[in-house]
Amino acid sequence: MKSHSIILIALAACLVSMVVLFGCEGPQGPAGQNADTTYAGTFEGFAPGIKCANCHNPDIDTTYYLWARRYQWERSKHAYGGDLERNGPDCAGCHTTEGLIERWKNHWPMVQTVGAKNNPSPPGCFACHSPHSRGNFTLRDMDAVTIKSFVSGVPDASFNYGPGNMCVRCHQTRTTSPMSPVPNPARTAPTDTISITSSRWYPHYGVQGQMLIGTGGFQFVGYTYRNSIHSTNAGIRGEGCPVCHMASQSYPPDLGTGRGGGHTMKIRYSSDETESDTLFIVTGCNQSDCHGAGGFSKTTLLAAEKPVQDSLQTLETLLIQRGWLTTSLTVNASTSRPLKIAPEAKSGALFNYFFVEHDLSRGIHNTKYAQDLLNSSLQTLRTP
Numbered sequence: 001m002k003s004h005s006i007i008l009i010a011l012a013a014c015l016v017s018m019v020v021l022f023g024c025e026g027p028q029g030p031a032g033q034n035a036d037t038t039y040a041g042t043f044e045g046f047a048p049g050i051k052c053a054n055c056h057n058p059d060i061d062t063t064y065y066l067w068a069r070r071y072q073w074e075r076s077k078h079a080y081g082g083d084l085e086r087n088g089p090d091c092a093g094c095h096t097t098e099g100l101i102e103r104w105k106n107h108w109p110m111v112q113t114v115g116a117k118n119n120p121s122p123p124g125c126f127a128c129h130s131p132h133s134r135g136n137f138t139l140r141d142m143d144a145v146t147i148k149s150f151v152s153g154v155p156d157a158s159f160n161y162g163p164g165n166m167c168v169r170c171h172q173t174r175t176t177s178p179m180s181p182v183p184n185p186a187r188t189a190p191t192d193t194i195s196i197t198s199s200r201w202y203p204h205y206g207v208q209g210q211m212l213i214g215t216g217g218f219q220f221v222g223y224t225y226r227n228s229i230h231s232t233n234a235g236i237r238g239e240g241c242p243v244c245h246m247a248s249q250s251y252p253p254d255l256g257t258g259r260g261g262g263h264t265m266k267i268r269y270s271s272d273e274t275e276s277d278t279l280f281i282v283t284g285c286n287q288s289d290c291h292g293a294g295g296f297s298k299t300t301l302l303a304a305e306k307p308v309q310d311s312l313q314t315l316e317t318l319l320i321q322r323g324w325l326t327t328s329l330t331v332n333a334s335t336s337r338p339l340k341i342a343p344e345a346k347s348g349a350l351f352n353y354f355f356v357e358h359d360l361s362r363g364i365h366n367t368k369y370a371q372d373l374l375n376s377s378l379q380t381l382r383t384p
């Protein structure tokens with residue numbers, strides 16, 4: 001082939017893609033989920049009359065700021081976390097966009113049928129939104145979420161915090177988690193023994209929804225467990241996780257210069273790649289119906305985190321001393337070498353260690369609940 005015909009072909013290809021992307025209307029597809037029946041997979045079609053450039057051209061898109069949002073998302077752990085290879089049927093539903101879409105399509109079963117795919121992508125725009133089929137950035141689902149309880153006798157929780165419900169579709173316990181057996185607060189007799197056989201004896205990582213509500217921890221009989229104002233505050237009830245993590249009601253794309261707030265989902269962030277500094281977005285904290293202007297700064301936020309951090313550290317030390325926790329902070333158990341704890345209820349201290357640690361907010365989500373869980377766990381370990 002002569003070089004000028006290659007150039008011509010390239011030009012023609014260029015024109016075609018420009019026609020597609022630059023402002024003309026897209027293919028007229030029926031609206032709604034799974035409308036396009038020519039695709040066996042999850043392709044959801046294009047909304048009728050959709051204008052591609054409204055989103056895809058930075059000079060035209062002054063509504064969605066897609067390019068700014070994508071820049072932020074690329075700096076979120078959703079994008080770079082690297083756990084997207086967890087794409088088997090048990091894991092893909094939360095760790096990949098493809099798995100999430102499948103789970104949504106099938107009304108949120110935990111286990112997938114076609115979860116295992118090659119080249120999965122991490123939770124991206126099409127996980128939380130369906131921009132092509134809807135022509136906008138509404139959230140894929142806002143229904144209340146049922147979170148499975150992993151403490152015997154405690155009912156499953158219903159999480160209903162507006163847009164935060166979308167977060168908790170993934171940031172919740174896993175029904176097929178290796179956690180077995182489930183601890184029971186009522187088993188307090190010296191002969192009640194629990195036999196733990198997994199080094200990962202916890203209900204997976206995303207416990208933030210339960211912590212915010214004030215449920216899901218191991219509540220020892222005879223103690224009271226309080227909740228911080230975060231559980232019931234109207235702004236948090238209405239907006240959920242985004243009110244703090246995405247920084248403000250209107251999610252200004254330039255707050256946090258693309259490295260904190262917005263779609264980075266970060267409250268703690270750094271102004272550069274080398275992490276030379278530690279900054280905090282406290283815009284969410286300082287709204288008028290919350291802590292008010294100037295209510296929180298980096299200093300006061302860190303001070304609020306300290307008591308929970310200290311108690312968690314003490315609990316960790318005690319658990320290692322007992323030999324329940326290894327120095328690499330996993331449960332000191334395996335199938336061939338079960339960890340036996342009696343009375344069973346004392347295992348709640350180990351359970352609560354992981355519950356508070358995996359919440360990752362250093363207590364902020366629900367300081368009182370976290371502190372009460374830790375205090376009662378410490379007290380339990382200190383009494384013979």
Ligand code: HEC
Binds near residue numbers: 050135137
């Ligand atoms: C409501 C916003 C919106 C509209 C309108 C829109 N897109 Fe997209 N599109 C997105 C988002 C968000 C992504 C994923 C983020 C990215 O890669 O920039 C995307 C990604 C793409 C991609 C990259 C391939 C991929 O799978 O990620 C192509 C190609 C594309 N869109 C084509 C189109 C075409 C053609 C139209 C018009 C028919 C269109 N888009 C209209 C939001 C939109």
Ligand code: HEC
Binds near residue numbers: 127
């Ligand atoms: C599709 C499932 C899914 C949804 C929906 C989701 N997340 Fe995540 N999130 C994850 C996964 C998976 C990770 C860990 C990524 C990794 O390690 O690869 C994560 C990580 C995070 C982290 C970083 C945690 C850390 O260890 O530093 C934050 C913060 C976060 N998510 C907040 C949110 C918020 C806020 C929402 C709702 C606006 C949300 N997520 C919605 C799956 C999801």
Ligand code: HEC
Binds near residue numbers: 095170205358
């Ligand atoms: C219900 C949704 C869900 C399912 C199903 C799920 N995960 Fe996760 N997983 C998450 C979320 C959310 C996070 C991030 C939590 C955080 O950092 O706050 C996460 C984090 C992780 C991490 C990172 C932990 C760390 O310390 O950084 C690993 C590893 C992981 N998951 C493995 C798996 C495996 C393996 C499976 C399947 C057997 C699986 N996950 C199934 C939601 C899920």
Ligand code: HEC
Binds near residue numbers: 064070124251
């Ligand atoms: C983990 C979930 C999640 C992911 C991934 C995600 N978003 Fe969002 N997005 C949200 C939430 C939550 C909101 C706030 C929605 C609300 O309050 O109704 C939002 C809001 C938006 C808005 C503002 C909507 C409006 O009407 O003002 C845009 C635009 C947007 N997202 C674009 C994107 C783009 C582009 C990507 C991919 C680069 C993306 N989102 C990825 C959760 C997500």
Ligand code: HEC
Binds near residue numbers: 167236240
């Ligand atoms: C009241 C504000 C607020 C609400 C509401 C909130 N968070 Fe947080 N979250 C925080 C703060 C503050 C931290 C700790 C920041 C730090 O010190 O690093 C945090 C930490 C986290 C972390 C650890 C990773 C990180 O970036 O620090 C995850 C994951 C997380 N939150 C997810 C969620 C999810 C999911 C929800 C909704 C169920 C939620 N949060 C609701 C304020 C909030």
